[in-house]
Amino acid sequence: MNLDDILALASNQTLSQLERARARRSTRRVQQEYQRAVSEGRDLIDDIDLRDPLAPDVDEAARISRAAQLAKLGTLTWVRASEELTWSDEMSLIFGYPPGTVRPSIRLLTRLIHPDDATEVRRTVEAAWRERTVKETTYRVVRPDRVTRYVHCHVEFVVDGDNRPYGIVVTGQDITEIELARQERVRLARRRETVRTELAGRDPATGLLSRQRFADEIDTASRAGSGVLLVVAVEPVAPAGGTGTDDQDRLASAVATVVRRAARRADVCGRTGFGEFGVLMHRTTLDSAAALAEAVVDGIRAQPFVVGQARLRLDAVGGLVRYQGRDETRGIDLLVDAETAWRQARESGVPCVALDQPAPADERREICRNRVRAYLADDRLTLYTQPILDLRLNQITRQEILLRLMDEGGKAHSASTLLGDAERIDEVLPIDRWVIDRTMELIARGAHTSHYQVNLSSRSLGDPHLLEHVQRSIRHYDVDPGQLTFEITETARIANLTEAHNFAHGIREIGCQLALDDFGSGYVPFAFLTYFPVDLVKVGGEFISGIQHSAANRTIVRSIVDMCRALGIRTAAEHVEDEVTMNLLRDYGVDFAQGYLVGKPKPVNTPHRPVSAPAEADYADPERGLRAATG
Incomplete structure (x- = not known):
């Protein structure tokens, strides 16, 4: 290929913006050197000794800069003696500046690096200088147009031609697309690990649907x-x-x-x-x-x-x-x-x-109503208690009151089905009143140092007379309100949110506390914690079971605990069945633990002395009962 062929080939080659900028700068430099030589009276015709910038006798900074230029990488050089900072045209473009438009400086570089990454970048540079070696780091650059880019850099300690410490040379590459693709792979992998393949809601004993x-x-x-x-x-x-x-x-x-x-x-x-x-x-x-x-x-x-x-x-x-x-x-x-x-x-x-x-709907409703009333009339409801461990003291300080049904064989089992039917037909209030009265009787006979948590249906919270019933029962059995926490669940089913709000604040005013059960498992909005005076949140048992094997559950539990702590709310965990889970909960800062590891539900002992129930007349006349409760 002769010179004419080379020129023809060059004329057909489209130049990039970077190459055009380089050509313009080269032209300006030649013109400036020519004018300087003329003004100094120097001979413009002379032999030039071209040197290979990668030759062994050239200093390391020049060789690294030349190699980076060939690889189309940006370079940044800091000279120790003069503390001068320079960067190449490629690095200037990475930083978002057209070449030659700004003067490089430490102050400008510091402003370009993302604030969250500045400490790590400084640590990397100092380590490269101190250890006289090469370090790598990836950091974010915030360009003047506020666009953020990811840059991967090699930070190298270099010496001059006499093998004396010279400075730092950084070679960098914009890896934004590569880094975003990596982050997406990590996110997808984490999501595959944390997402469930099916909805929750299987019976743990049989594996069948709940x-x-x-x-x-x-x-x-x-x-x-x-x-x-x-x-x-x-x-x-x-x-x-x-x-x-x-x-x-x-x-x-x-x-x-x-x-x-x-x-x-x-x-x-x-x-x-x-x-x-x-x-x-x-x-x-x-x-x-x-x-x-x-x-x-x-x-x-x-x-x-x-x-x-x-x-x-x-x-x-x-x-x-x-x-x-x-x-x-x-x-x-x-x-x-x-x-x-x-x-x-x-x-x-x-x-x-x-x-x-x-x-027919009316017939079904009447059947359910008769079934609920039959359980109450036949005295087939009973109470069990399950211990709750205070993880700070490693001591059982509370008992949860659990409602159980007695079958024809005298065996107790869960009352969830009965309660579900009763809530659906608005017949759950008599059951909640029965539980309240029996709990007060239990507290009156028990140790006054114990604390009891009583479950209430969210449907009952909408009843304007529920608070009055609690007050009458507390006064009748001479119970310390500080020994009671009322638990509520399924807030989406609250019939009257205003009445429920009044009940919650009324309970607090008389000295009782309020707990929210199964938090995270139902339809409770986070805003509920801000307008209801909740003292305790019980994390849903589905997040506690197998928590040591579930990164998703661990993340959710930690988040709930941190949020509640910031709001001044204590936390409890149900379904604690092994020491590994117990230790994790301690590490996360959970306040209470409940489950088979702590203790199984047990029937309430038979009272050793009679305590009369409140008069039925008080129940029939709410105003009379309220006057008695308030004196």
Whole structure:
């Protein structure tokens, strides 16, 4: 290739903005040197000794700068002797300045580096100088137009041609796109680790859907077409001498296995209550569903169950209800109808009873109301207590009052199903009043140093007379209000937010405290903590179980604890079942722990001396009761 070819090739090559800028600066430098030579009278024709900038006898700073220029990297040089700072055209562009438009300085460089990264950059430079080595760092640059870029730099200690300390040379590259891609990969990996593959809501003992999740599945199925719902009730028999809860969970797991095996692959199974199991059969006939129901009932009756040292044969009955697609009946209402059907089967002595259609709303409501009143009238409600550990003192200082139902066999089990039905038909207030009175009686007989936490339905909070009832009961049993904390849950169901707000502040005024249960698991907005005088937040048990294996749960719990501490609210954790979890909670600053590791629920001891209940006349006349309570 001759000179003409090279010139032709150069003329066809489009120059970049950087190359054009370099050409202009080179032209200006040649013109300036020419004018200076003329003014000094120097001979403009002379031999030039060209030197290779990468030759061994050239100083390190020049070699590094030349290598960076060839690699299209920016360079920044600080000379120790003069403390002069210079940077290359490439580095100037990284910093957001057109080449030659600003004079480099330490002050300008400091202003360009993101404030959060300035300390790390300074530490890296000092380490490179002190250790006379090469260091790497990535930092953010905030350009004059306020655009932020990520820059990765090698910071090198250099010497001059005589091997004496010369200064620092930094070679940098804009890696914004690379860094953002890396951050996105990290975020996606973290999200894959923390997100759950399915909604929460499985029964821990059986792995079946919980009652609420099962009801949601019924809602979804009923909107899509017709089908049949089956609820099987198993006679709740526990082994003699057993501890109760553990044996019942093992028994429930064994029964759940029988139910799963009998159900079809497309059917949805759930644990709908204590001794209750549901099977949702979508797009099937009532006759087909009845045949499956009989197979499930016969399978449970024929299957011997071994729990501990006991060998059991259980009784079972089934209730079915057929639903039509796109009607107004909710999933929870269909559950109530199926439960009514199995109760009819038990009363009639037949394996199954089937309802051809859901019950009318008024009839269903009356059935639920009668069931709630029957539990109260038959004295089948009882109280249990579960200890709460103060993690600061490592001492049990509180007891939670738990409501339990007594079945025909004298065994106690959860009252959640009854309470759910009672809330839905606005019949939960009598139950809450019963719990309040029995708790006051318990406190009056117990140690006055104990503290008790009492659960109240959020539906009851909307009743304007609830606070008056609490005041009457406290006065009647001569209880110290400071021994009481009232727990509320499911704030989305509060019937009257104003009345609930008044109750919360009224409770605080008489000396009691207020707790929020299952925080993070329901629909409680954070704003609730600002306008309700909450003293204690109980973190939802689903975030505590298996927390040592879940980075997401650990993050959520730490965040709740930090937020509550800033708001002056104490925190408690439920479902604590191992030492690892307990130690994590201590490290996070949780105040209280509750669970099987601390202690299992136990029945309240039989009173050793009689204490009369408040007069029924006081309950019938709220104003009279209030006058008595306030003196």
